[in-house]
Amino acid sequence: MDTSKPFWIMRDHIKCTGCRRCEIACSLEHEGKIWPEASRIRIFMLFPGLEVAHLCAQCESPACVEICPVEALSIDLDLKCIKVNYEKCIACGKCIEACPGHIPTIHPTKNHIVICNLCDGNPVCVEACQETNFNCLYIVPRESSSQYGLFAQTPEEVSKNLAISLFGEKGKDLI
Amino acid sequence: MRGYAGKFIEINLTTITIKDFKFPESDLRQFIGGRGLAVKLLWDRLGDKWEEIDPYGSDNILTFFTGPLTGFWPGARLCISGKSPQSMGIVGSSIGCELPIEMKCAGIDGIFVTGKSENPVYIWVTDNQIEIRDASHLWGMRSIDFLKTISKEGRTILKKTYKNKREVKEPQSVYIGPAGENIVRMAAVVGKLSYGAGYGGYGAVMGSKKLKALVVKGHGPLPEPYDYEKTVQLIRELTKKILASDFRRRWGTSWFSYHAGNTLSSEPVKNWQEEWHNEKTQGCQWYEQRVWVKRYWADFGCPTGCMKLSTPKIGKYIGALTDNPDYELMAYAGTNLGIFTPEENVYLSSLLDETGLCGIQCGNVLGFAAELYQRGIITEKDLGFKLDWGDADSFANLIELIVKREGIGEILAEGTHLACKKIGEIKNIDLNLYNVTSKGIAIGAHGIRSGLDYPHTISYALSSQGGDHTSCAYLPIDHPTSELTVLLNDSGVHCNFNTYPEGTRSKLFEFYTSVRGWPMEKEIWYNTDAKRIIDIQRAALLLGSHELKWKPKIDDVNPKRFYEPLPTGPYKGKYKTEEEVEAFVQEYYKAMGWDEKGIPQTNELKRLSLSSVDVKLDKVR
Numbered sequence: 001m002d003t004s005k006p007f008w009i010m011r012d013h014i015k016c017t018g019c020r021r022c023e024i025a026c027s028l029e030h031e032g033k034i035w036p037e038a039s040r041i042r043i044f045m046l047f048p049g050l051e052v053a054h055l056c057a058q059c060e061s062p063a064c065v066e067i068c069p070v071e072a073l074s075i076d077l078d079l080k081c082i083k084v085n086y087e088k089c090i091a092c093g094k095c096i097e098a099c100p101g102h103i104p105t106i107h108p109t110k111n112h113i114v115i116c117n118l119c120d121g122n123p124v125c126v127e128a129c130q131e132t133n134f135n136c137l138y139i140v141p142r143e144s145s146s147q148y149g150l151f152a153q154t155p156e157e158v159s160k161n162l163a164i165s166l167f168g169e170k171g172k173d174l175i
Numbered sequence: 176m177r178g179y180a181g182k183f184i185e186i187n188l189t190t191i192t193i194k195d196f197k198f199p200e201s202d203l204r205q206f207i208g209g210r211g212l213a214v215k216l217l218w219d220r221l222g223d224k225w226e227e228i229d230p231y232g233s234d235n236i237l238t239f240f241t242g243p244l245t246g247f248w249p250g251a252r253l254c255i256s257g258k259s260p261q262s263m264g265i266v267g268s269s270i271g272c273e274l275p276i277e278m279k280c281a282g283i284d285g286i287f288v289t290g291k292s293e294n295p296v297y298i299w300v301t302d303n304q305i306e307i308r309d310a311s312h313l314w315g316m317r318s319i320d321f322l323k324t325i326s327k328e329g330r331t332i333l334k335k336t337y338k339n340k341r342e343v344k345e346p347q348s349v350y351i352g353p354a355g356e357n358i359v360r361m362a363a364v365v366g367k368l369s370y371g372a373g374y375g376g377y378g379a380v381m382g383s384k385k386l387k388a389l390v391v392k393g394h395g396p397l398p399e400p401y402d403y404e405k406t407v408q409l410i411r412e413l414t415k416k417i418l419a420s421d422f423r424r425r426w427g428t429s430w431f432s433y434h435a436g437n438t439l440s441s442e443p444v445k446n447w448q449e450e451w452h453n454e455k456t457q458g459c460q461w462y463e464q465r466v467w468v469k470r471y472w473a474d475f476g477c478p479t480g481c482m483k484l485s486t487p488k489i490g491k492y493i494g495a496l497t498d499n500p501d502y503e504l505m506a507y508a509g510t511n512l513g514i515f516t517p518e519e520n521v522y523l524s525s526l527l528d529e530t531g532l533c534g535i536q537c538g539n540v541l542g543f544a545a546e547l548y549q550r551g552i553i554t555e556k557d558l559g560f561k562l563d564w565g566d567a568d569s570f571a572n573l574i575e576l577i578v579k580r581e582g583i584g585e586i587l588a589e590g591t592h593l594a595c596k597k598i599g600e601i602k603n604i605d606l607n608l609y610n611v612t613s614k615g616i617a618i619g620a621h622g623i624r625s626g627l628d629y630p631h632t633i634s635y636a637l638s639s640q641g642g643d644h645t646s647c648a649y650l651p652i653d654h655p656t657s658e659l660t661v662l663l664n665d666s667g668v669h670c671n672f673n674t675y676p677e678g679t680r681s682k683l684f685e686f687y688t689s690v691r692g693w694p695m696e697k698e699i700w701y702n703t704d705a706k707r708i709i710d711i712q713r714a715a716l717l718l719g720s721h722e723l724k725w726k727p728k729i730d731d732v733n734p735k736r737f738y739e740p741l742p743t744g745p746y747k748g749k750y751k752t753e754e755e756v757e758a759f760v761q762e763y764y765k766a767m768g769w770d771e772k773g774i775p776q777t778n779e780l781k782r783l784s785l786s787s788v789d790v791k792l793d794k795v796r
Binding site for chain 2: 032102134170175
């Protein structure tokens, strides 16, 4: 994968197996231990079979950055990811509310928010997914588009759509 | 000792008390977790009155245990156990699901439940809170309704508990369907949509305790292994080995159906009357092309993704949801009933899942009933409808009767072994030829007559878990598919399938040492620790209950049907003779340190520090 230029993590939810190897890789990378709830990517399973990879959508104009009252969030100009200044962050949760997908999460034990930072250019979640060839996550070159922000979705929204895609009529009221 | 969260929880549903429980470190060392530790707990608490314990009584202990390798070895599982209403022994029944991860992240290695609730309840666990909650609104629900409801309800409670506005993830659960609620002896404990801990009948035990579900959400990390770096490195190595086996990944166990039917002559066809077929529609390619909507579906940490999601796209079974089905259900909700097409197979499999039945136990009793119908022993009058091979709708009708315990379903709900006895008495005829079970437990879908599938001559005759196709008695006892090997996976607790690819199983002991920090050696496991656990399981089987116990001379044999020569296929005429079986039986007794009557010997039990087992066994010597 070419990560020398700005890139985007493609998420193809239908292909998510729920193996959660991305959560394992992410938490090992950022927390030094296997810690699914501290992972920057979390796999939601509101109904079995409807696995949703919930991670930052790297919007063009991120609402989370705009709303932060203490300027703890910023956009990394090279990578186009969100950077969190843990010193400044007060874990007020305003960014979670502002994000259309409620994607930022407050660390389970520390007083700050966590958001995917693309592992500074080498996202280990993508590596873990690619290793298995499950291909839910992969890297694509980033272009100028509002398309990316559309993927800032809540787990409910994605699950509802997936249910219909996978199960048809039967999926209509699963979520 | 590392790799453990550090505590177990004991819940009494009669007195509604919740206590922390700690096993001494020596128990953890020797019995590990999951199946091993459950065997230890059950024997310590119930051993001296084993025959008196009613599996459905308030004395029985129902265990939900993880193990030190859960979450680390690729493919996490949970092991459920207790006194089994099917065998009256102890069965370690393992199930793939996310619950064990939530348990360990909530700081709990296992939960065990005694007593009996008056009203339906479920157990709710988060990091620092355990609650017995009302489940009257969930009682009666089939899997899909249950899952929808608990996911919403659980998230609502979590949102209230954790007020920090983060998008809360759903809790995970194991639960029972109406079959368990109605104490159908073949009821499974269900996980996710379609996974069941089926062997043992622990769904019925949950039902007897009025326990609908165990629901858990943890927010902490997995417990620290002794050597984190080494453990992660081993996970990486294992992953590479597992990924090399594309067969298992692409098709899961589904590839086995045509292979077993056509090539190995070991797939049950029409209640094991045959074990061969040449139906290409029962090949994984038809399932993959017609009904799979998710091609890889996995449990925590698993690079294999052997499970698939299926739903028929045409015809009257649109809307049925299940997994591949995996091989066991392709056989037991398929070929064993004379069904050879994906849509019908998916439909029946989904019905078994939804109602919370073990597909193997129930598919076995459905085949048993259909053979009695074929032979005119039971008729349309007994059933209320015709029951011809291949007629999925009639089998669905029968499943509904079993779940509700209505009509002939009342008898069949007891499983093949007891139903065979009962119908035999009513009709005054010996029906044992049609009873394909061992120690009260239906035989997994791998026949032994052709000698080509992995279970061999005495695998079912001597397994401490009866017909369990994963826990096969095997010689030599340290064989890769031997019960003593699988016991390690069931105690670990992790996936068996991810110990099959070349170069994985050989890493087990190194992995244990790396996670637990206690050097674990192969020789000690096979010669001492594994034997200790199996000997307790053996004793529990021999003691059984007053109504149902097993005598080695009569019961350490194969089901009668397996002494009939295969009637069709390239291995027509093959079977294992009584003499062949007997020779292996004696050899196995010897290898296990049992006397020629199949009873663990005093000296051996002394060596294993099992004098309480020795004393109890005097009753059957």
